[in-house]
Amino acid sequence: MQKGKRVIYLFLILGISWLITGCWDRKELEGRAIVTLIALDKGENNDIKFSVRVVRTSDSQESGTGGSSGSERASVIMSSTGDTVFDAIRNLVLKSGRKLYYPHNTAIIFGNEIAREGILPILDVFNRDAEMHPLTWVLVTPGEAADILEAQPTLESLSAKQLDMMLNDFGATSKTVATNLLDTMKQLAYDSPGVVLSNIELDPNNPRKALLLNGAAVFQRDKLIGRLDPLETRGYLWSQGKVESGVITFPCPGEENKKVSMEIKRANRKIESDISDGQLKFTITINVESRLAEQACLTDLGNPEKLMELKKSQCEVIEKEIRSIVDKAQEKYSTDILGFGTELSRKFPQEWQNIKENWAEEFPKAEVDIVVNSKIFDIGLIKQPL
Amino acid sequence: MLKNLKKLRDLKKTPANGQPKTENDSRPSSNEPETEVNKLTSLLTSNLTVLKERFRGSVDIVFREFKVGFDPNKSAALIYIDGLVKAESINATILKPLMFDFAREKLWQELNQHNLLMFIRDYAVPNNRVQEFSQLQDVIDSILRGNVALLLDSFNSALIFDSKGFEGRAIIEPATESVVRGPREGFNERLGINLSLLRRKITNENLILEQLNLGTRTRTTVCFAYLKGVVNEKLVNEVRNRLQRIDIDGILESGYIEQLIEDAPVSIFPTVGNTEKPDILAAKLLEGRIGIFVDGTPIALTVPYLLVEALQSSEDYYSRPYFVTIVRWLRIASLIFALYLPALYIAIQSFHPDLIPTPLLVSMAKSREGTPFPAYVEVFIMGMIFEILREAGVRMPRPIGQAVSIVGGLVIGEAASKANLVSETVIIFVALTGIASFVIPSLGDVVPLSRLFLMTWASLLGIFGLLMGSMVLFIHLTKLRSFGIPYLAPLAPANLDDWQDVLVKAPAWTLNTRPRLLGAWNSIRGRSTRPSPKKK
Numbered sequence: 001m002q003k004g005k006r007v008i009y010l011f012l013i014l015g016i017s018w019l020i021t022g023c024w025d026r027k028e029l030e031g032r033a034i035v036t037l038i039a040l041d042k043g044e045n046n047d048i049k050f051s052v053r054v055v056r057t058s059d060s061q062e063s064g065t066g067g068s069s070g071s072e073r074a075s076v077i078m079s080s081t082g083d084t085v086f087d088a089i090r091n092l093v094l095k096s097g098r099k100l101y102y103p104h105n106t107a108i109i110f111g112n113e114i115a116r117e118g119i120l121p122i123l124d125v126f127n128r129d130a131e132m133h134p135l136t137w138v139l140v141t142p143g144e145a146a147d148i149l150e151a152q153p154t155l156e157s158l159s160a161k162q163l164d165m166m167l168n169d170f171g172a173t174s175k176t177v178a179t180n181l182l183d184t185m186k187q188l189a190y191d192s193p194g195v196v197l198s199n200i201e202l203d204p205n206n207p208r209k210a211l212l213l214n215g216a217a218v219f220q221r222d223k224l225i226g227r228l229d230p231l232e233t234r235g236y237l238w239s240q241g242k243v244e245s246g247v248i249t250f251p252c253p254g255e256e257n258k259k260v261s262m263e264i265k266r267a268n269r270k271i272e273s274d275i276s277d278g279q280l281k282f283t284i285t286i287n288v289e290s291r292l293a294e295q296a297c298l299t300d301l302g303n304p305e306k307l308m309e310l311k312k313s314q315c316e317v318i319e320k321e322i323r324s325i326v327d328k329a330q331e332k333y334s335t336d337i338l339g340f341g342t343e344l345s346r347k348f349p350q351e352w353q354n355i356k357e358n359w360a361e362e363f364p365k366a367e368v369d370i371v372v373n374s375k376i377f378d379i380g381l382i383k384q385p386l
Numbered sequence: 387m388l389k390n391l392k393k394l395r396d397l398k399k400t401p402a403n404g405q406p407k408t409e410n411d412s413r414p415s416s417n418e419p420e421t422e423v424n425k426l427t428s429l430l431t432s433n434l435t436v437l438k439e440r441f442r443g444s445v446d447i448v449f450r451e452f453k454v455g456f457d458p459n460k461s462a463a464l465i466y467i468d469g470l471v472k473a474e475s476i477n478a479t480i481l482k483p484l485m486f487d488f489a490r491e492k493l494w495q496e497l498n499q500h501n502l503l504m505f506i507r508d509y510a511v512p513n514n515r516v517q518e519f520s521q522l523q524d525v526i527d528s529i530l531r532g533n534v535a536l537l538l539d540s541f542n543s544a545l546i547f548d549s550k551g552f553e554g555r556a557i558i559e560p561a562t563e564s565v566v567r568g569p570r571e572g573f574n575e576r577l578g579i580n581l582s583l584l585r586r587k588i589t590n591e592n593l594i595l596e597q598l599n600l601g602t603r604t605r606t607t608v609c610f611a612y613l614k615g616v617v618n619e620k621l622v623n624e625v626r627n628r629l630q631r632i633d634i635d636g637i638l639e640s641g642y643i644e645q646l647i648e649d650a651p652v653s654i655f656p657t658v659g660n661t662e663k664p665d666i667l668a669a670k671l672l673e674g675r676i677g678i679f680v681d682g683t684p685i686a687l688t689v690p691y692l693l694v695e696a697l698q699s700s701e702d703y704y705s706r707p708y709f710v711t712i713v714r715w716l717r718i719a720s721l722i723f724a725l726y727l728p729a730l731y732i733a734i735q736s737f738h739p740d741l742i743p744t745p746l747l748v749s750m751a752k753s754r755e756g757t758p759f760p761a762y763v764e765v766f767i768m769g770m771i772f773e774i775l776r777e778a779g780v781r782m783p784r785p786i787g788q789a790v791s792i793v794g795g796l797v798i799g800e801a802a803s804k805a806n807l808v809s810e811t812v813i814i815f816v817a818l819t820g821i822a823s824f825v826i827p828s829l830g831d832v833v834p835l836s837r838l839f840l841m842t843w844a845s846l847l848g849i850f851g852l853l854m855g856s857m858v859l860f861i862h863l864t865k866l867r868s869f870g871i872p873y874l875a876p877l878a879p880a881n882l883d884d885w886q887d888v889l890v891k892a893p894a895w896t897l898n899t900r901p902r903l904l905g906a907w908n909s910i911r912g913r914s915t916r917p918s919p920k921k922k
Contacts, residue, residue, distance in 0.1 A: 017847075017854050026848070028761060029735045029754040034747060057751040103740030104747060133740075161745060 030057070033098040036075070036160030039145035040122055041111035043081045048114070048122070050088035051079035051146040052100065055158065074157060077149045085125045102129075106160035107137040107167075108181065109200060111145035115217070115224035120188060126181060134182040137167050139200045140217040140224060148200055151209045159211065166213055167198065171244025174237050174264070175230035176213040188222060193359070194337035195219040196236055199227055220335045228325065235325035238286055238318060239338045241269035248290070250317045252297035253309040260301070262314055262376070263293040273344045275351055280366035282340050286318060291378035300384040307376055315372040322370050330364040340366065426520050430461050430539035437465060440526060447529075452481070454538070455488030460502065461539040465525075470532035472551030480534065480547060483510050503541045515548035527605065554579070560662035560684065562827070567704045569665045577607055577681035580664075584611060584677070587668035592616075598629055600643070604636040607681040608643065613671045616900070616908050624869055625676050625689060640680040640687050647689075649867050654835050657868035659691035659828070666700045672911070674904035690868035690904065692875055694888050696828040697721070702891050710891040718889075720825035724833045727819050728765045729844040729852050731811070735761050737848030753809040762845035764808045766838075768816040771798055773834060776820070871903045 037053040056076050078095055082088030092100060108126060110119055119138075126132045141148050156162040167178040177198050187195050196216050203212040216233040218226045228236060237243045245264050252258040266289040274281045292310065295301055301310060329337050341359050345352040355362050426433050434449060441447045446468045454460040464480065488510060507516050519525050520543035525535050532550035557579065560572030573580045581595055592614040599605045608629065612622055628647040637643060644658040645651065661667055662684050667677045670688045678687040697717045702710045734741055735750060742750070757764065775794040782790060799817070803810045823833045836859060843855030866873035876884030881902050886892035895914040902909060 014854075026736050029739060029747075029751045030757070032739065032751070034739075034744070034751060036744065055748050055751070057748065058755050101739065104744045106744070131740075158744065158748065 027099065031098060032101040033096055035100050035102050035105045036158055037107055037109065037149055037163070038102075038105055039079075039109045039111065039149050040085070040114055041145050042113040042117070045081070047081050047083055048085055048088050049079055049081050049146065050085060050092065051077060051149055052092065052105075053077050053149040053160065054096070054100065075159070077146070079146060085122055086129075089125075102131040103133055105133065105136055106164045107139055109139045109141055109145040109148050110197075110224075112140070112142050112224065114145075115140050115219075118222045119184075119219070119224075120222040123181070123185065127185060132181075134180070134185075136181045137163070137198070138179055138181055138184050139198045141200050142227070143201075148202065148211070151202055151211045154210055163200075163211055166211065170198070170213070172246070173230075174234045174243045174246035175215070176233055177216045177237065177242075190342070192339065193221065193341065193363075194333075194335045195222065196228070196233075196337055218329075218333060218335070218337055220333065225333055225335065226328075228328070231321055232325050232328060235321035235323070236337070238267070238269060238322050239271075239284055239325065241267070243267045247293065248314055248317050250313045252295060252299060253301070253306060253313065254299045255297035258295075258297035260292070260296070260310065260313075261294040262290045262310070265289050265291055265377075271340065271343045273340065273347050275348060280344070280355075280362060281369065282343070282366055283369040283371060284322060285371045286322070286373070288314070288318060288372065288374040289377055290314065290374060292376060292380060295385060298385050302379050302383045307379075311374050311376055314374050314376075318372045318374070319370045322372075326368050326370075330366070330368075334360060334364050336360075336363045424522055426522055426525070426537070426542045426544060428540050428542040430463060430537055433537050433544075434463055436522065437526070440522075450481075452485060454484050454502070454506075456485075457489075459539075463537045464534055465529055465537065466534040466549070467529060467532065470552050471534055471549045475549050475551065476534055479512050480536070480549070483512070503538055503543065503545065506536070506538075507545055511545075511547065513547040513549070517546040518543050519546060520544070527599075530605070531607075557583070563661065563663050563666070563700070565699075565701045565704075568700055569663065571664060572662045573664065573679075573684040573686060575682050575684060577609060577679055580679050580684070580686065581609060581611075583664040584667060584671075587664050588613065588671065593671070596626070600629065600632050600634070601637040602633070602635050604638070606637040608637065609679040609681075611667075611671060611677045611679065613674070616672065616674050617676060618674060618904070621674075621676060621690070621869060625678070629678075637680060639683045640678065640685045643678060643680060644687055649869065653862065653866060654832050655693070655863065655866060655873065656828070656832070657689075657691055657866065657873065659688040659695055660685045661688060662686070663700065669700065669703065673900050674908075690871040692868060692871065693863065693873055694875075694877065696826050698887070703894070707891045707893045711889075714889065714891060717825055720822035721829070721833070724819050724823035724826070725836055725840060726852070727815050727822075728769065728837060729840040729855070730849075731815050732761045732765060732841055733844040733848045733852050736845065750809075750811050753803075753811045756806045757809050758807070760845075761812070762841060764812045765816060765841060768802075768808055768812055769819075769834070769837070772816055772820045875903050876901065 034055045034057070035052045036055060039051040039053075041049040041051070043049040053075050054077075056074055078092060080088050080091040080095060082091050089100070108123075110122075114122065123138075126136070127134075151159050153159040153162045156165070167176075170176050170178040177196055179195070179197050184195055184197070196218055198213055199215050199217045201212050201214045203210040215230045216228045216236065217224055218228060234243065234246060243264060244267075248262045248264065249259050250262075252260045268287050270285040272283045272285070274283070292301060299306065301307065326338065329335060336359065340363065341352075341356075344355065434451075438449065448464075448466055448468050450464040450466075452462055452464070454462050462484065464476065466476070484506065503518075507518065517528070519528065525544045525546070528546040529535050532552060534547045534549045536545040536547065538545075554576045555574045557571050557574055559570040563572070571583060573583060584595075585593065590613070593611060594614050595609050595611050597607060597609045600608045610625055610629065625647070629643070632643065632646045634642065634646065640660065644656075644660070647658065649657045659670075661670070667686055667688065671677055675688050675690065678689070680686075697714060702714065735754070739747055754761075759767070771794075775790060775798070778790050779787060799813055802808045803813055819837065823830065826833070839859070840852060840855045843851035845851075847854065863874055864872070864878055872879060875881065876888060883899060884901050887897060887901075895916055898912050898914060899909050900911050
């Protein structure tokens with residue numbers, strides 16, 4: 001019977017569909033606790049302290065209790081300890097009751113101590129677990145990471161949202177870096193000698209705890225070895241070709257006590273490597289296009305001669321920024337955080353096989369040339385200062 | 387077994403072949419005695435007795451006996467139903483000529499005096515429509531339809547005069563299909579007026595109106611209209627066959643016919659369309675469709691009916707094409723909203739909260755806080771309340787309408803969320819869904835059912851379930867046919883030429899072909915070109 005067969009097929013298809021759903025999890029929203037930030041610190045007993053900032057959705061029910069402001073009540077911070085990260089995560093359920101829900105986590109923040117010991121063993125669970133998002137930001141703080149969770153949002157209702165926007169906009173200044181879990185793991189997977197992560201602190205000038213991105217942190221492999229100030233960070237970004245925009249300031253030609261601001265509009269970089277007589281040589285070529293954004297002096301900078309001077313000063317400032325990070329990487333850290341090794345391996349794959357072994361010794365000896373070509377294409381809406 | 391019996395019954399009926407009179411004759415009512423008189427006799431008194439017997443003394447039947455032309459030997463009788471005829475017209479055009487003028491008529495004296503019936507028909511009575519019947523059933527049918535029957539002594543046939551004059555509703559703008567631009571007139575309950583409205587739209591002798599009488603008890607006049615030369619003749623035969631196959635005691639509305647002739651009677655999707663406006667019906671006939679009128683209802687049916695018709699409106703064709711295209715997209719979006727929004731909400735909030743931005747998730751979670759039911763139950767309850775309010779709004783006397791909107795809007799919406807019975811998010815989704823489903827009124831009964839179906843899938847298996855449910859729905863849709871035409875045409879099977887009237891509305895001067903599957907008989911609609919001022 002045609003019809004009977006069809007009904008059997010229909011039920012078969014519907015029945016089998018139940019079995020091939022794979023991993024699924026039905027849970028009502030009110031049974032979940034949304035984690036927005038994760039902080040990892042070294043625990044007191046040499047274990048791992050895992051802290052989370054969770055949105056308190058039940059907030060509206062008890063409005064009016066306590067004198068705290070709305071945003072403070074909107075989130076709670078919980079922490080637990082464990083031998084491993086996963087152990088600590090599970091131990092947290094003992095305190096929370098609700099199931100903690102991680103896909104909306106914005107950032108993983110490492111405390112100073114745990115970062116010095118190495119972040120690779122800790123990041124393992126974040127890559128392995130299906131609930132963790134690969135686009136989560138990874139940050140480091142100079143103190144206890146749990147303290148950063150205390151930060152209150154200023155404009156947003158969630159501090160995690162604010163942090164996310166701050167990191168997305170890092171290109172406006174190019175004075176910090178924005179690295180997510182995926183980038184971090186990619187760099188570490190390619191045997192990169194170092195990683196640079198963003199450095200987050202609590203704004204010391206704000207009595208209410210507020211977030212502040214302050215430069216970057218340098219890792220040798222996965223171990224924290226030092227910090228970069230904002231301008232060194234930009235030097236790093238120049239060398240990576242990751243500068244999106246930003247402001248370069250330097251003294252006004254003619255009036256040394258007044259300053260000029262140039263706005264970076266476009267930038268790219270090229271690294272060339274060369275081996276001659278056993279001497280390694282790298283040339284970083286930067287092409288910048290910028291516009292005159294502001295001048296504090298009263299000299300007319302709009303004419304070609306002055307613009308040439310501006311251009312020259314701009315090149316010098318950029319060169320200085322790059323030089324500072326190159327020197328720091330070569331002399332202080334002896335770590336190739338700039339990725340010169342990768343460049344070298346691409347151009348001289350055979351020679352690289354020999355150099356690879358003692359790259360840590362070879363890298364500081366390499367000669368680095370910096371060439372900056374800049375172009376000023378706009379002076380704004382007014383021709384000259386009034 | 388059952389099927390064979392049905393076939394046998396159909397075979398018996400086939401000699402009818404579309405001719406309404408004989409069809410009714412071939413169906414004697416079972417509770418009549420077998421020894422029934424079928425033909426009129428030449429004796430007036432016996433005819434009257436038989437007729438009186440048949441009508442069994444109904445109060446509204448009038449038997450007016452009189453003598454023709456002052457001649458005591460020429461007995462005659464008028465039989466009609468009070469209220470269905472125009473009394474003045476009977477007095478002036480039938481009784482007066484026969485009783486008074488007849489005697490003075492010299493012509494009558496000169497002509498052959500024996501054929502009185504012929505003389506009355508051809509010379510004496512000024513009536514626009516005269517028929518002669520000798521079958522008793524025909525006479526009775528004619529009387530029931532509001533005609534006047536004249537019986538003469540010594541003649542075994544009756545003359546039927548048209549003198550219909552019953553009360554009806556005026557032609558007004560239909561409440562269901564209101565337009566901003568376009569004709570305001572709508573059909574009403576009288577078949578004759580409906581047919582005349584259609585005639586006035588299509589002034590062409592190829593507009594064919596075929597009549598049948600359906601319903602063994604009600605003998606309702608059903609009429610189907612098509613444009614010869616445009617319509618596919620096979621389709622006409624199919625419609626005629628399906629209509630003739632109907633065996634039911636009464637047809638009170640076109641909905642009876644719709645359910646008795648549709649292709650997929652157990653599907654939730656309608657495969658027969660309906661309209662209340664002559665301009666819409668005319669447009670459908672011009673595309674090669676067939677319209678079916680039923681006496682006593684303003685709703686005419688159109689077949690075949692395809693899904694895309696639900697997304698079209700008559701105004702689309704009367705307005706300039708640009709905004710219409712956007713409005714069509716809005717209708718499609720509304721259909722998608724109405725079908726998927728609650729299901730998507732349930733799926734995302736119960737299974738995939740990682741798919742929505744964090745701030746939205748937080749506000750959704752906040753509104754869920756403290757509500758006692760799972761999302762599915764919540765949406766189900768709110769959806770049910772919405773349908774109750776809608777039904778109350780339709781059934782209730784107009785003046786109480788205000789009360790329902792107050793109770794519905796204020797009490798149920800506001801209070802339910804304040805009392806933490808349902809979350810605000812659900813109220814928003816249910817309200818949006820409800821409004822969206824009003825945009826496509828012709829799918830009004832399909833959308834809530836499909837929505838519930840998809841919601842159930844979503845609540846069990848999340849977005850995966852939603853996809854499964856959609857697949858079931860779409861497989862069903864692709865399988866559906868309306869009078870042999872795929873329900874999803876011209877989307878599937880795809881016919882790019884017809885798409886100019888589906889997702890977009892192309893300007894009138896480019897719509898030169900009829901829908902391919904419908905108008906294959908004569909696919910060229912016109913040969914307009916882009917209008918441009920003539921160069922001198």
